[in-house]
Amino acid sequence: MKVAIIGAGMSGLICARELSSQHDVHLFDKARGPAGRMSTRRVEDLHFDHGAQYFTARDPRFQRQVEAWVAAGVIAPWKGAIGVLQSGEVSTPETNPVRYVGVPAMNAPAKRLAAGLNVQLSRRVQTVARSGAGWSLTDESGETLGPFDALVCTVPPAQAADLLCDVAPTYAAQVEQVTLNPCWATLVQFEQRLPLPLDGAFVHDSPLSWIARNSSKPQRDASRDCWVLHASQSWSTQCLEQSPEEIAPQMLAALAAATGLSLPRVAYQTAHRWRYSIPPEPLSVGCLADREVRLAIGGDWCQQAKVEGAYLSGLALAEAVTQWET
Numbered sequence: 619m620k621v622a623i624i625g626a627g628m629s630g631l632i633c634a635r636e637l638s639s640q641h642d643v644h645l646f647d648k649a650r651g652p653a654g655r656m657s658t659r660r661v662e663d664l665h666f667d668h669g670a671q672y673f674t675a676r677d678p679r680f681q682r683q684v685e686a687w688v689a690a691g692v693i694a695p696w697k698g699a700i701g702v703l704q705s706g707e708v709s710t711p712e713t714n715p716v717r718y719v720g721v722p723a724m725n726a727p728a729k730r731l732a733a734g735l736n737v738q739l740s741r742r743v744q745t746v747a748r749s750g751a752g753w754s755l756t757d758e759s760g761e762t763l764g765p766f767d768a769l770v771c772t773v774p775p776a777q778a779a780d781l782l783c784d785v786a787p788t789y790a791a792q793v794e795q796v797t798l799n800p801c802w803a804t805l806v807q808f809e810q811r812l813p814l815p816l817d818g819a820f821v822h823d824s825p826l827s828w829i830a831r832n833s834s835k836p837q838r839d840a841s842r843d844c845w846v847l848h849a850s851q852s853w854s855t856q857c858l859e860q861s862p863e864e865i866a867p868q869m870l871a872a873l874a875a876a877t878g879l880s881l882p883r884v885a886y887q888t889a890h891r892w893r894y895s896i897p898p899e900p901l902s903v904g905c906l907a908d909r910e911v912r913l914a915i916g917g918d919w920c921q922q923a924k925v926e927g928a929y930l931s932g933l934a935l936a937e938a939v940t941q942w943e944t
């Protein structure tokens with residue numbers, strides 16, 4: 619079959635990898651690189667993992683993949699000191715699982731998966747239409763892509779609902795019910811090391827929810843103190859339409875308050891708005907699939923709100939498509 623996959627995040631890439639030996643697979647992503655919410659922001663020679671911070675592996679299928687990536691040097695355990703910050707007090711998290719990160723940056727596993735696949739980047743799929751028994755797509759320049767025998771859609775649910783509302787209204791209505799929380803991220807490099815005895819922390823009672831010393835992750839430039847700060851869901855929602863220039867100073871002030879430290883001078887700062895970050899109530903179904911029209915829809919929001927969930931949804935998507943052959 620000729621299969622179109624919209625979205626080259628973890629779920630779309632895994633689905634493509636699973637199908638590519640048997641099918642003619644075409645991946646489309648609007649971004650300049652693969653990885654989606656596992657992307658890395660590069661600013662001159664600074665790198666920030668501004669989306670997913672680390673991932674854990676509990677399902678045996680994902681554990682096997684993680685072992686293979688570790689062996690291939692694509693990911694490594696992050697051994698930084700992780701704590702909990704609340705009102706200036708530091709405590710230990712309840713659990714301390716092995717936390718993996720891509721090396722030298724979080725997008726490494728996605729880049730590895732994309733190698734050798736037919737991935738068209740900077741291709742935003744604008745519309746989806748039925749074409750005979752299959753599907754055709756158009757991109758934002760109006761170019762037609764296809765026809766394809768099967769369609770796999772792995773974009774966040776609000777965007778999936780927009781694409782599918784005319785051609786699969788029942789699925790679009792179901793998908794539209796699933797929300798993803800927004801998240802503001804501030805990326806900062808300090809001129810001197812922030813004197814905090816932690817490399818990452820879950821933050822409570824603050825506009826922030828998480829902070830990480832990006833430069834403490836393996837194979838990063840440890841000589842420059844780079845941090846990623848994530849705002850809480852409620853603060854991000856409240857401030858969603860502010861500009862990055864307004865957001866970054868407020869999140870830095872929140873960092874000073876949460877740590878009780880006076881911050882070193884800032885060498886670089888910016889903020890990134892994730893309009894869609896984490897699904898608070900994922901569907902836990904793996905994927906949605908319609909054999910009649912050969913349409914499958916998935917992503918972390920169909921499984922679990924994390925990298926592992928996206929991986930497992932990618933497997934479920936591939937399994938569904940494989941069954942359509944018979």
Ligand SMILES: Cc1cc2nc3c(=O)[nH]c(=O)nc-3n(C[C@H](O)[C@H](O)[C@H](O)COP(=O)(O)OP(=O)(O)OC[C@H]3O[C@@H](n4cnc5c(N)ncnc54)[C@H](O)[C@@H]3O)c2cc1C
Nearest residue numbers: 625627628629647648654655670671743917918924925928
């Ligand atoms: C701020 C933040 C922090 C996170 N922290 C963690 C963490 O610490 N640990 C963890 O395990 N997980 C974390 N996550 C979640 C994790 O990143 C996701 O679960 C996972 O990456 C989702 O993968 P996906 O393939 O389902 O979706 P995505 O990665 O969102 O992939 C969807 C892709 O579709 C593309 N796309 C969208 N619309 C179109 C279109 N019209 N045409 C073409 N392409 C399109 C996008 O560019 C994107 O690449 C975090 C996410 C965010 C944003």
